[in-house]
Amino acid sequence: MAIKLPIYMDNHATTPVDPRVVETMLPYFHEKFGNAASRNHSFGWAAEEAVENARAQIARLINATPKEIIFTSGATESNNLALKGAAEMYREKGNHIITQVTEHKAVLDTCKRLEKYGYEVTYLPVAKDGRIDLDDLRRAITAKTILISIMYANNEIGVVQPVQEIGKIAKEKGVLFHSDGVQALGKIPVDVQKDNLDMISLTAHKLYGPKGCGALYVRRRNPRVQLSAQMDGGGHERGMRSGTLNVPGIVGFGKAAELCQNEMAEESVRLRGLRDRLKDTIFSKLDEVYINGSMTHRLPHNINISFAFVEGESLLMGINDVAVSSGSACTSATLEPSYVLKALGVGEDLAHTSIRFGLGRFNTQEEVDYVTSRVIEVVQRLRELSPLYEMAKEGIDLSKMNWSASAEH
Amino acid sequence: MAYSDKVVDHYEHPRNVGTLPKEDPNVGTGLVGAPECGDVMRLQMKINPETQVIEEAKFKTFGCGSAIASSSLATEWVKGKTVAEALSISNTDIVRELNLPPVKIHCSVLAEDAIKAAIADWKKKKETSTPAATATGD
Numbered sequence: 144m145a146i147k148l149p150i151y152m153d154n155h156a157t158t159p160v161d162p163r164v165v166e167t168m169l170p171y172f173h174e175k176f177g178n179a180a181s182r183n184h185s186f187g188w189a190a191e192e193a194v195e196n197a198r199a200q201i202a203r204l205i206n207a208t209p210k211e212i213i214f215t216s217g218a219t220e221s222n223n224l225a226l227k228g229a230a231e232m233y234r235e236k237g238n239h240i241i242t243q244v245t246e247h248k249a250v251l252d253t254c255k256r257l258e259k260y261g262y263e264v265t266y267l268p269v270a271k272d273g274r275i276d277l278d279d280l281r282r283a284i285t286a287k288t289i290l291i292s293i294m295y296a297n298n299e300i301g302v303v304q305p306v307q308e309i310g311k312i313a314k315e316k317g318v319l320f321h322s323d324g325v326q327a328l329g330k331i332p333v334d335v336q337k338d339n340l341d342m343i344s345l346t347a348h349k350l351y352g353p354k355g356c357g358a359l360y361v362r363r364r365n366p367r368v369q370l371s372a373q374m375d376g377g378g379h380e381r382g383m384r385s386g387t388l389n390v391p392g393i394v395g396f397g398k399a400a401e402l403c404q405n406e407m408a409e410e411s412v413r414l415r416g417l418r419d420r421l422k423d424t425i426f427s428k429l430d431e432v433y434i435n436g437s438m439t440h441r442l443p444h445n446i447n448i449s450f451a452f453v454e455g456e457s458l459l460m461g462i463n464d465v466a467v468s469s470g471s472a473c474t475s476a477t478l479e480p481s482y483v484l485k486a487l488g489v490g491e492d493l494a495h496t497s498i499r500f501g502l503g504r505f506n507t508q509e510e511v512d513y514v515t516s517r518v519i520e521v522v523q524r525l526r527e528l529s530p531l532y533e534m535a536k537e538g539i540d541l542s543k544m545n546w547s548a549s550a551e552h
Numbered sequence: 553m554a555y556s557d558k559v560v561d562h563y564e565h566p567r568n569v570g571t572l573p574k575e576d577p578n579v580g581t582g583l584v585g586a587p588e589c590g591d592v593m594r595l596q597m598k599i600n601p602e603t604q605v606i607e608e609a610k611f612k613t614f615g616c617g618s619a620i621a622s623s624s625l626a627t628e629w630v631k632g633k634t635v636a637e638a639l640s641i642s643n644t645d646i647v648r649e650l651n652l653p654p655v656k657i658h659c660s661v662l663a664e665d666a667i668k669a670a671i672a673d674w675k676k677k678k679e680t681s682t683p684a685a686t687a688t689g690d
Binding site: 452453454455456457460461471472473478480490491492495527528529530531532533541546547 | 587
């Protein structure tokens with residue numbers, strides 16, 4: 144079967160919209176284009192019906208009720224709403240928030256802003272496997288703790304946190320538990336009751352839905368969570384998020400959620416098989432390769448590998464018909480290596496050599512085999528160019544060398 | 553970020569990849585950068601002691617496409633030049649030749665440093681004038 148190039152394997156960054164989702168969205172652009180808040184005519188009613196249908200589809204995927212789904216512009220906004228909304232609302236109760244160091248910037252930077260407003264934030268460390276220590280969490284909780292925010296699964300290393308246990312602890316101590324569920328939704332089972340979640344941030348574009356559409360699950364019973372709105376205006380979404388709803392986007396989100404509900408079990412088995420095939424082939428053909436993060440508690444379609452002595456951007460350049468990403472400083476806008484890998488204790492030298500593969504619904508075995516052979520080929524070629532590989536093979540301990548970094552570095 | 557054609561060319565067909573014997577008294581070795589920075593360049597030159605002409609140059613680089621291209625270009629440029637001419641190569645010449653964007657200028661600086669470091673190593677070896685006293689490029 145002919146492979147179509149370039150191949151996309153960066154499904155943690157975004158996903159292609161499933162054609163079935165696109166089809167479901169189209170009528171809402173030009174036929175049923177009404178504003179869902181237009182209460183007095185059929186255009187509005189049709190849009191409202193579609194939105195409520197999508198709300199139910201999304202709620203079903205996480206075992207919530209439709210009234211608990213608040214639509215936003217994306218998970219970044221959902222994270223902002225959850226953290227700032229809860230912080231403001233529960234200010235009288237306390238001012239302490241607990242999160243952890245490998246969170247997405249949407250959480251970390253929001254926490255930094257809250258610190259400027261006088262809130263105290265504890266950033267729990269993670270172990271080498273990428274997971275927090277539950278005892279660290281217990282010890283960190285004080286009488287003033289109002290919120291715990293721990294991501295369900297990490298976007299760079301795919302590691303899944305012990306969410307059920309965190310939820311139990313939070314419930315015991317009467318602290319609200321929010322999770323950034325962007326990478327987990329539709330890939331592994333998420334159940335707000337079993338996981339004792341009070342809030343979870345969701346987005347459409349990581350599950351083969353459109354960009355620009357997200358949601359926040361906000362618990363209504365045991366306890367009833369209240370949030371201070373961050374977007375003021377017409378009072379939409381039970382007063383929690385004003386703004387005309389992105390009806391086509393929401394319809395797409397709902398359809399994408401329904402497809403995941405139906406296909407997730409089978410899809411995750413298939414993708415795990417492909418991921419393991421990629422990993423095992425690379426490990427059988429190359430030396431000095433390392434996996435970043437736990438393999439046991441990991442999303443089935445993710446792998447993050449460091450290829451020692453080969454810098455990430457040069458590797459990406461070599462496999463330029465494959466789309467993946469790297470933790471190398473050269474590939475980041477700020478020229479800083481990945482802070483997630485740093486938090487795992489991965490040395491900066493290895494961080495620069497890391498590549499993240501995110502498989503998805505539309506990847507095939509042929510594509511995986513092609514990518515694997517390209518990666519192996521390019522790594523071998525670049526190791527021929529690498530002074531570090533040569534020195535390591537000669538038995539030189541690179542960590543003991545006195546490097547003369549240029550003054551500019 | 554799109555790469556310039558010249559950077560891609562050097563990446564696909566790097567010039568003068570390899571290793572010269574460090575112990576050779578006429579070989580200068582420059583090892584610059586650091587693995588933690590994601591950039592390490594090793595530039596070696598074989599220099600004729602009488603004419604001071606750089607007869608041979610080899611490089612190996614751990615770094616991005618622009619770093620590989622900068623060091624590959626450096627070996628191309630120094631070959632056939634005298635030490636004095638090679639010392640006058642500046643990073644801005646490299647930036648111009650490869651069309652490096654601002655975020656990659658530091659790669660050209662490292663290449664210029666590598667040239668100077670290799671020459672400095674060769675000079676040091678000549679001064680001590682004992683074949684065994686070779687710098688390890690530290």
